[in-house]
Amino acid sequence: MTSVAHATPGAHGGSGGAQHAPMGFWQKYIFSTDHKIIGIQFLFVSLFFLLVGGLLAMQIRWQVGFPGKPMPGGGILPESMIVNGVILPEYYIQLVTMHGTFMVFFAIMPLLVGVYANFLIPLKIGTHDMAFPRINMASFWLALLAGLIMTAGFFVPEGTSRAGWTMYAPLSARPDLSGATVGQMLWCVSIVVLGLSSVMGSVNYITTIINHRAPGMTWFRMPLSVWALFITAILAVLALPVLQGAAIMLLFDQTLGTHFFDPVAGGQALLWQHLFWFFGHPEVYILILPAMGMVSDIIANGSRKPIFGYHSMVFAIVGIAFLGWLVWGHHMFMSGMNPTLGSTFMVSTLLIAVPSAIKVFNWLGTMWRGNLRFHVPMLNAIAFVSMFTIGGLSGIFMAATPVDIPIHDTYFIVAHLHYVLFGGSLFALFAAIPFWYPKMFGRMMDERLGKIHFWLTFVTYNLVFFPMHNIGMGGQMRRLYDPTIYDFLKPQQPLNEFISIAAFALFAVQFIFAFNFVWSLKKGRKAPQNPWEDNGLEWSLPNPAPHGNWERVPNVYRGPYEFSAPEAGSADFLPQHVKLPTDRDPVPAVAPGTGH
Amino acid sequence: MSWWLPPAASTFAGPIDGLFLAILIITGIALVIVEVGLVTFVVRYRARPGRKAFYTHGSTRAEVIWTAIPAVTMVALGLVSNHYWVIMKGKNSVPANAYHVGVHAKQFEWRVTYGGPDGKLRTDDDFTVRNQLHIPVGQPVAVELTSEDVIHSFFVPEFRVKQDVVPGMHITAWFQATKTGEYEIGCAELCGMGHYKMRARVFVHTPEDFNAWMAQQAAGGTE
Numbered sequence: 087m088t089s090v091a092h093a094t095p096g097a098h099g100g101s102g103g104a105q106h107a108p109m110g111f112w113q114k115y116i117f118s119t120d121h122k123i124i125g126i127q128f129l130f131v132s133l134f135f136l137l138v139g140g141l142l143a144m145q146i147r148w149q150v151g152f153p154g155k156p157m158p159g160g161g162i163l164p165e166s167m168i169v170n171g172v173i174l175p176e177y178y179i180q181l182v183t184m185h186g187t188f189m190v191f192f193a194i195m196p197l198l199v200g201v202y203a204n205f206l207i208p209l210k211i212g213t214h215d216m217a218f219p220r221i222n223m224a225s226f227w228l229a230l231l232a233g234l235i236m237t238a239g240f241f242v243p244e245g246t247s248r249a250g251w252t253m254y255a256p257l258s259a260r261p262d263l264s265g266a267t268v269g270q271m272l273w274c275v276s277i278v279v280l281g282l283s284s285v286m287g288s289v290n291y292i293t294t295i296i297n298h299r300a301p302g303m304t305w306f307r308m309p310l311s312v313w314a315l316f317i318t319a320i321l322a323v324l325a326l327p328v329l330q331g332a333a334i335m336l337l338f339d340q341t342l343g344t345h346f347f348d349p350v351a352g353g354q355a356l357l358w359q360h361l362f363w364f365f366g367h368p369e370v371y372i373l374i375l376p377a378m379g380m381v382s383d384i385i386a387n388g389s390r391k392p393i394f395g396y397h398s399m400v401f402a403i404v405g406i407a408f409l410g411w412l413v414w415g416h417h418m419f420m421s422g423m424n425p426t427l428g429s430t431f432m433v434s435t436l437l438i439a440v441p442s443a444i445k446v447f448n449w450l451g452t453m454w455r456g457n458l459r460f461h462v463p464m465l466n467a468i469a470f471v472s473m474f475t476i477g478g479l480s481g482i483f484m485a486a487t488p489v490d491i492p493i494h495d496t497y498f499i500v501a502h503l504h505y506v507l508f509g510g511s512l513f514a515l516f517a518a519i520p521f522w523y524p525k526m527f528g529r530m531m532d533e534r535l536g537k538i539h540f541w542l543t544f545v546t547y548n549l550v551f552f553p554m555h556n557i558g559m560g561g562q563m564r565r566l567y568d569p570t571i572y573d574f575l576k577p578q579q580p581l582n583e584f585i586s587i588a589a590f591a592l593f594a595v596q597f598i599f600a601f602n603f604v605w606s607l608k609k610g611r612k613a614p615q616n617p618w619e620d621n622g623l624e625w626s627l628p629n630p631a632p633h634g635n636w637e638r639v640p641n642v643y644r645g646p647y648e649f650s651a652p653e654a655g656s657a658d659f660l661p662q663h664v665k666l667p668t669d670r671d672p673v674p675a676v677a678p679g680t681g682h
Numbered sequence: 683m684s685w686w687l688p689p690a691a692s693t694f695a696g697p698i699d700g701l702f703l704a705i706l707i708i709t710g711i712a713l714v715i716v717e718v719g720l721v722t723f724v725v726r727y728r729a730r731p732g733r734k735a736f737y738t739h740g741s742t743r744a745e746v747i748w749t750a751i752p753a754v755t756m757v758a759l760g761l762v763s764n765h766y767w768v769i770m771k772g773k774n775s776v777p778a779n780a781y782h783v784g785v786h787a788k789q790f791e792w793r794v795t796y797g798g799p800d801g802k803l804r805t806d807d808d809f810t811v812r813n814q815l816h817i818p819v820g821q822p823v824a825v826e827l828t829s830e831d832v833i834h835s836f837f838v839p840e841f842r843v844k845q846d847v848v849p850g851m852h853i854t855a856w857f858q859a860t861k862t863g864e865y866e867i868g869c870a871e872l873c874g875m876g877h878y879k880m881r882a883r884v885f886v887h888t889p890e891d892f893n894a895w896m897a898q899q900a901a902g903g904t905e
Contacts (some may be wrong), residue, residue, distance in 0.1 A: 176875045250872045256849060257832040257874060263789065265875055349850025355833060356848060390729070395740035398749075420835060420870075421846045422853045425771040429764050436756040443752040444745070446716055451744065453723040455736035460728070468720060475716045479709035482756075486705060486763040488698050488770060492687065492842045495835060495870040559687050561839030563870045567878035574839060574866055577683040650735040658734060 119219035120633045124226050125205030126526055128196050129519075131230055133603075135192035138237075142185040144593055149173045149181075151586025153568040166245060176265060178567045179248045184239070186251025187273070190373065191280055192233045194511050198376040199284070199322065200229060202518060203291045203315045205526065206380075209624035210312050212300025212642060212663075214634045217293040221286050228283035235276040239269040247273040250565060252366070255347030255358035259339040267340075274337040281330035288319035288326075295319075300623065302642030302672030306400070307662070309622060309646040310393065313400050314379025317407045318372050325368040332361035359421055363414035371410040373507060374474075375403060377514030378445060381467045383646070384517050385452050387620050388464030390658045392647040394451030395444070402441035402448075409438045419487050420494045428487050435485040442478045446471060457650070457658065461618065462536035466517035469544050473509025477502060480555065498558025504551045516540065516599070523606070524613030528629040531606045539598040546595055549588035553581050621646050621661045643669040691861040691886070692841035697766045699842075704762075708755060776856045780822035783815065784808075787847040788830030790876035792867060799900045809899060813882035815867060817859060818892040824856040835870035838884055846871055859886040 115123060148157045156171025167177035204222065208215055216222045239246030246269040249258035253273065261267040295316045299308075308316075336358070338344040345351035347358045386393045393399060415423060415431030449471045458464070480502040484490045493499065516539075520531040560578050562569050569575040569582060616625040624631065626640055640663035653668070654660040665671075687699055727735075769775055782803050784795035794815050798807030803826065817823045827836055829849040836855065837844045845855035869880035887895060 175878065179872065179875060179877070182872075248875070254833055254872070257872070260832075263832050263874060349848075353850075355850055389727075389735060391735040392737065392739050394738070395745050398740070398745045420844050422848045422851050425767065425773060425775075428767060428771065432763060432767070433757075433760045436760045437753070439756050440749060440753045443712075444749055447744070447748040448740070450716065450719050450723065451740065453720070453727065455738075456723070456727045457729045457733050457735040458724065458727050460724075468724065472717060472720055475713060479713055482709055482759070483702065483705050486701060486759060487767040488694075488763055489702050489705060491694070491698060491770065491844050492839060494844055495837075556683075556685055560684060561688050561837075561868070563837065563868055565872045565877060569878075571879055571881060572866055572868060574688060581683060650737045652737060 114633075117223065119215070119223050121204050121208050121216045121219065121222060122526070122631060122633075124222055125201050127226050128200035128204060128229070129526075131233065132193050132196040132200060133600075135188050135233060136194075136197065137600075139185055139188040139193050140593055140596065142181050142188065144590065145173060146178070146181050146185060147586040147589040149178055149567065150569065151583045153570055166243075175567045176248065177245065179250075179565065180240075180246050180266075180269075182565045183247050183250050184236075187236065187247070189507070190251060190369070191277070192229075192236065194373050194507060194515075195284075195369075196229055197515050198373065198511060199315070199318060200226070200287065202311070202376060202380060202522075203287065203319065205522065206311055206624070207291055207294055207315060208298070208635060209525070209627070209631065210309050210622055210646075211295060211298065211303050212623045212636070212639050213294065213298035214636065214639070216290045217298060218290050222290050225283045225287040225290070228279055228286070232276045232280035232283060235272055235279060239272045239276075242268040242272070245269055252362060253336065253358070254362075255336065255339070255355055256349070256353070258358075259336055259347045261340065271337060271340055274333040274340070277333040278330050278337075281326040281333075284322050284326045288323040291315060291319040292323065300639045300642050303623075303662075304642075306397070307642060307645045309379070310382035310396070310399055310403070311376070311379035314375045314382075314403055317403050318375045321368045321372050321375075321407055321410065325365045325372070328361060329365035329369075332358060332365070335361075356418070356421060356423060359418055360414070363417045364411075366417065367414040368407075368410045370506070371406055373511050375406065377470065377511045377518075378403070378474075380518045380521075381470045381514050382449070382452075383620075383622070384463045384467040384521055385449050385471070386647045386649060387521075387618055388459050388461065388467065389453045389456030390459065390649045391452055391456040392645075392649060392651075393448065394454070395448040396645065396647065398444050399448050402444040405441035406438060409434060409441070413438065416485060416490075419490045432485060432487045436482065439478065439482060439485075446475055446478070462531070462533060462540060463517040463521035463618070465537065465540045466513050469540070470510060470513040470517065473505055473513055473547075477505030477509055480505060492561065493558055495564050496558035497554045497562045497564065500564060501551050501554035501558060504554070508547060508551065516543070519603070521618065522624075523603075523610075524617050524629045525624055525627075526630055527607055527610070528613055529606050529608075529610030530613050530617060531610060532602050535598055535602040539595065539602065542595040542598070543592065546588055546592035550585055550592050553585055557581060557585070616661075619657075619659045621648055621659055623662055626661065626663050641665065641672055643672075687842075688839040690840065690842070691859055691863070691865065692838075692843065693858040693860060694770055694842040695840075695860075697769075701763060701766065705759070708759070771855075776824045776854055777822040780824040780856055781818060782824045782826060783817070784828070785815070785825045785836060785847070786810075786828050786830060787834035787836070787869070787873075787880075789832065789874050790869070790880040792836075792880070792882040794882075796896070796899070799896065807900065811899070815882060815884045816892065816895055817884065817886055818889045819859050819862050819886050820889070822856055822858045824854050827853045827855060832873050833871050834873045834880065837868045837870040838865055839868070840865050841884075844870055862886045862888055862891075 160168045160171040244266045248264045248266045257264050335346045345353040347353045412434040416435045419428050523531050562575050613629045642662045648660040650658045651660050786793040795810045797803045827847040829847045834847040841857045843857040865884040867882040
């Protein structure tokens with residue numbers, strides 16, 4: 087452990103940042119072991135992949151809204167993708183495959199976990215760095231490598247994977263059936279590397295939270311963001327290896343002539359779906375729990391009130407995570423799986439509504455009789471609650487097995503999952519990014535641009551995704567290159583066109599955010615030490631926080647949500663590290679690896 | 683365009699559409715409660731000088747209420763749903779008097795095999811038609827689904843029937859058409875480049891017309 091202990095600034099008797107020798111640019115920003123820099127690296131890389139995913143979505147929307155019409159700017163793409171400006175069917179299915187893949191694995195997941203687990207956990211629990219800083223660095227570089235491997239798929243002959251982000255076998259296993267050879271393999275290799283990155287990160291988060299909390303930071307004084315990231319890390323460390331195993335089996339089917347998933351030679355097609363969704367449903371909660379945690383922190387801050395029902399909120403996170411392992415079969419109601427299993431998966435799926443409802447009502451309870459400040463993070467957090475509610479409730483339709491029959495694999499599902507992942511996760515990120523931006527860069531993002539971005543996004547987002555419910559009720563299947571082929575879908579085409587135009591507007595509006603983000607790096611207002619008047623330990627540090635965080639880790643005297651507490655006097659917040667005359671010092675805990 | 687589910691043309695449409703409406707009402711009530719609550723709080727409790735938030739950590743009674751109500755609702759919904767699920771998709775749900783047809787899916791077409799004049803599949807008078815499913819109205823129809831290559835999904839929106847077609851498996855789905863006319867079969871599972879054009883037609887005939895069509899096909903229309 088000596089090498090790790092050496093790299094942990096806290097190893098030397100509680101001394102911190104000031105002791106570090108100045109480092110060169112490469113060491114400080116590129117090959118950094120500082121959890122904050124790694125978080126920021128993840129932020130830049132995953133925002134880039136978010137842009138890539140968005141560009142793919144725009145092409146999908148062009149084709150669905152205006153099938154057969156030349157796409158503006160399509161001329162820059164090669165003839166294997168676009169001919170005379172018109173998207174080819176084989177390119178279209180690459181688009182839908184890679185839009186899902188990039189958004190799930192390289193945008194939303196690293197934005198929530200890679201960025202905020204790294205950045206927030208040590209700052210919020212009060213420690214100098216992660217338990218294993220070098221593993222942490224490796225985790226970032228592997229994630230970037232995985233992203234590059236996935237991107238490379240576009241540049242090989244035949245293009246990238248064509249089997250949908252869910253990679254259903256045997257289409258994904260047999261190049262003769264999908265038409266893509268190298269692209270399919272690259273998907274598998276990339277996912278194996280990404281899984282390694284994710285497991286390394288998760289082991290780090292779990293260890294750090296268990297062993298490196300500041301004195302007085304008991305489990306039930308942890309912010310809900312940390313709770314959510316902790317449970318998420320446990321989900322990731324258990325779920326990703328399942329996907330990796332499945333991806334390796336798929337790779338063997340493609341390259342070594344095994345037939346795990348190909349029934350022609352005795353394989354079982356449904357095996358892939360069981361493995362994929364056994365990973366895939368916990369993955370859904372990996373993509374939403376951190377968002378819920380950060381939104382909880384921000385809503386308490388914006389409401390100037392303690393979180394309503396803190397313990398229920400913690401148990402709801404644990405409950406959602408636990409149930410998340412028992413519901414994968416609801417993706418397979420129509421798959422030909424034994425229908426009796428459909429009944430049991432329906433019940434477990436419907437039960438997830440219970441902890442989800444607890445969370446929504448507790449956010450409402452937190453705002454009730456608060457003193458609401460509508461800063462940009464709060465606006466986006468409120469939008470999160472509102473949109474997640476729609477996404478959660480629409481899930482009940484497909485959880486009820488008979489109703490799932492007509493809407494399964496239609497745009498109703500597309501609407502549902504975007505209400506959770508865009509309306510939920512992405513709005514949470516639009517809340518989290520400006521909230522912790524000053525802690526990252528020492529400057530504030532522009533409040534007025536933030537509000538303009540929020541309102542335009544909120545409106546255009548709903549114009550894009552709400553009508554998709556109706557498109558799906560009308561029966562439009564997912565991943566259709568040209569819906570007008572079907573007579574029963576033709577009448578819906580004007581609505582598809584409308585959605586596409588709204589989607590272009592939604593995409594354009596995001597440049598306000600991008601501009602604000604980049605402009606504020608240099609020109610933003612200098613951040614005061616505690617700009618949001620928050621209670622978290624991270625705000626006891628200067629902005630940006632130095633390498634190693636604290637000289638001496640602070641003592642923690644209370645939970646993170648003591649807003650408007652009577653003992654705070656005239657202030658309406660009471661930071662976790664502030665000692666009142668009535669507070670007793672906690673017994674210092676000796677963290678493993680630091681005692682000598 | 684219609685803003686509701688497609689026109690109903692099978693016996694499943696009644697319960698499924700009814701259940702859809704019931705869930706829409708339940709979730710609609712929940713949605714209104716949450717969204718009205720949010721908007722009300724946003725307006726009423728916005729920050730003003732001199733105001734201070736009400737300091738509370740929660741209420742056990744409130745937690746019990748908003749845990750119990752969703753739990754009871756969801757269990758009830760699950761029981762009702764399961765009743766219909768077993769009728770539509772249960773292992774022994776295919777009625778004994780069902781008319782059986784074989785539907786073999788391959789990239790990117792549907793091959794429909796009919797039992798011929800004797801009405802039985804896997805006998806000598808069977809014949810196969812591409813991309814046309816002819817069935818009688820008012821009688822249960824069982825489609826025996828097989829796949830040549832990858833996973834497809836048999837979907838007729840007006841019948842509220844959908845069933846994945848999986849290579850290596852023999853899956854039977856059933857439904858009973860209630861209206862004569864012409865409908866479309868779509869593929870609902872991404873099955874490759876031509877997924878979007880994997881389309882077939884369904885013709886629902888009166889029993890007399892169906893018998894006439896069958897006789898005509900048996901006389902000369904076989905492949």
